[in-house]
Amino acid sequence: MSDAVSVLGGAAFSGAIEVADAGLCGMVTLRGDLSDPKLAAAVKSAVGLTMPAARGIKEGTKGAVAWMSPDELLLMVPHETADACVARLDKALAGSHFLAVNVSDARAVFTLTGAGCREVLAKGAPVDLSAAGLPIGEIRRTRLGQIAVAFWAGSETEMRVICFRSVGAHVYSWLCNAAQKGTLPGFL
Amino acid sequence: MLILTCPNCGVVADETDLHGGGEAHITRFGADASEGDFESYLFHKKNPRGVHFERWRHVYGCGKWFHAARDTVTLEVFGTYSAQTLTPPKALQNKIKKKRPDWEGFKK
Numbered sequence A: 001m002s003d004a005v006s007v008l009g010g011a012a013f014s015g016a017i018e019v020a021d022a023g024l025c026g027m028v029t030l031r032g033d034l035s036d037p038k039l040a041a042a043v044k045s046a047v048g049l050t051m052p053a054a055r056g057i058k059e060g061t062k063g064a065v066a067w068m069s070p071d072e073l074l075l076m077v078p079h080e081t082a083d084a085c086v087a088r089l090d091k092a093l094a095g096s097h098f099l100a101v102n103v104s105d106a107r108a109v110f111t112l113t114g115a116g117c118r119e120v121l122a123k124g125a126p127v128d129l130s131a132a133g134l135p136i137g138e139i140r141r142t143r144l145g146q147i148a149v150a151f152w153a154g155s156e157t158e159m160r161v162i163c164f165r166s167v168g169a170h171v172y173s174w175l176c177n178a179a180q181k182g183t184l185p186g187f188l
Numbered sequence B: 001m002l003i004l005t006c007p008n009c010g011v012v013a014d015e016t017d018l019h020g021g022g023e024a025h026i027t028r029f030g031a032d033a034s035e036g037d038f039e040s041y042l043f044h045k046k047n048p049r050g051v052h053f054e055r056w057r058h059v060y061g062c063g064k065w066f067h068a069a070r071d072t073v074t075l076e077v078f079g080t081y082s083a084q085t086l087t088p089p090k091a092l093q094n095k096i097k098k099k100r101p102d103w104e105g106f107k108k
């Protein structure tokens, strides 16, 4: 059994906000017919949550579920349970047209902590990052600089950013640079 | 800067979140077509001054394709609509006609 490690082994930076490698996060991509009650039941049994609305993200005690596109969800579970989550979905959805894949190790996750997280992301994403533009409970897929990312606010002082692992080190240094002390515009 | 609302996910997306897919509603001639039809499918694209219909992909977002109707001169966006249609919705065509009375109308 290989020893799983996150992209930057828990690196952390402190500036205008805190930027940190979120460590190992279990992630399962689920594609299928999101209006199918069978799929909703499978999601409920996997993470204990009901279906999110378009662009929505729900977080609970067993995990989280995010709406990624009209036929795609992202389930977030503890890293060591991601394979079991896929097996559970495979069983629950057998016979349907669907796809469940453990993508945990293809991704990197960063946490941003502090009052300025929205401003740090606003430096590189073409998104209205005000609390009205990206409310809590909504996830946004977009770009940060030239890199595809997804991010959401869990609260007004904590946000999470997901990107591909191959660009994880770049995104981390981008975030640290954007979070240098004294560089937040104070616009939001 | 062009801002289009993706009808698939509802995001109001900046042009840089999107990928342009060229003229919409073109007929795709295949390998059995005449040389003239195949050439026109590949190369002879409309480039109007004014009302234009285009394909766009929400590439950094939900990843899905959609259609957009806009004015190539003013960049006014008349609307966006599903990729799963061969012609622009009637309501959208009427809306454009109202705003641009001189518009010749949608032609395939």
Ligand SMILES: [Zn+2]
Binding pocket: B006, B007, B008, B009, B010, B011, B058, B061, B062, B063, B064
């Ligand atoms: Zn979209």
